[in-house]
Amino acid sequence: MLAQIKQTRTLSILLVEDDPHFRSGLRTLLGGGYTIVGETNCVKTAISLTARRHPDLMLLDMKLEGGDGIALLQQLQERHEKVKPLVLSAHQEGSEISRALLAGAKGYVFKSQVAQQLEDAITTVSQGNVFLPPNVATPFVQSLQAVPRISTTPAEIPHLSNRELEVLQWVAWGASNEGIAKELFITTHTVKLNLEHVYDKLKVRTREWNEKENKFKTDKLVNSRVLAIRKAVKLGLVQL
Incomplete structure (x- = not known):
């Protein structure tokens, strides 16, 4: 279980998710092994909570009030926040994964696979590495490499x-x-x-x-x- 992951200290997590039912499910899945420092479905509030509570990780939906996940990721980078954002999204397209990572996400998990992969994703991202599900890593790279070269002098x-x-x-x-x-x-x-x-x-x-x-x-x-x-x-x- 997630609560059994051994850490030198308890990781603090901010939940930024539009669906209240999914947020509730995340709380249950995380159990007592983490400190949830706040919850919101709003870009502006997420920025405020991050600045005030300094979470280690952010579990981030792409659909939010007052903007979207990409806008939030870009603002976090502009503000030099140290939080590590882990995107949880229903979108499985390589282009969406690319946008999220280039905007500053440290990992990407499909919502349909959260129960199976969230433990590994949190461990990977908290250690300073990037998490991508094994079944999408290759398509993601291929989507970037598919950009045609320009013939130039x-x-x-x-x-x-x-x-x-x-x-x-x-x-x-x-x-x-x-x-x-x-x-x-x-x-x-x-x-x-x-x-x-x-x-x-x-x-x-x-x-x-x-x-x-x-x-x-x-x-x-x-x-x-x-x-x-x-x-x-x-x-x-x-x-x-």
């Missing part, structure tokens, strides 16, 4: 510095900004600065549309991380 390929290429490669492997900083022995600020340069050079900056004001939000970048990886793969700049 050397002059058409943007010049990225060695550091920018290093950072971009780690992003392609699904690492968070914090994880990249640790691997390259640099600060998260340096990682973010290099990514800003990458987005500019690859021309993948996209912005969220403000329908009320009929213009783009100047301070809201959307999916630049995902678009950068897709374009870098097409150009042959990184390997998956």
Whole structure:
């Protein structure tokens, strides 16, 4: 059982799930082996609870009030929160898994397999590794590798510095900004600065549309991380 997992200390978990019945089932499944520090179905509340209670893990649904799981993952990265998000989703498409991992998720479990896989997923993610169900790991990689290469001349390929290429490669492997900083022995600020340069050079900056004001939000970048990886793969700049 989950409660039998041995830890040096009790892991704290935040439940971010839209379905109250599924949340109740998670509480039962987790048993008494963990400290549940809060529950919510709202992006804004999840951010607030994370900042105030500093959970070790977040069990995260993709459908939420006030946004979605991807928006929440992106905000967690922007705020440099140390929580490790583990996505629990009904979506089984490789593209959805890719979006979640590139946005900062540390693992992905299908809701239909939660009872069988949650124990392994929590153990894997809490140890600093990425969890993917064995039956989806290969399709997920194939979905990324299926991106066609662009036929270009050397002059058409943007010049990225060695550091920018290093950072971009780690992003392609699904690492968070914090994880990249640790691997390259640099600060998260340096990682973010290099990514800003990458987005500019690859021309993948996209912005969220403000329908009320009929213009783009100047301070809201959307999916630049995902678009950068897709374009870098097409150009042959990184390997998956």
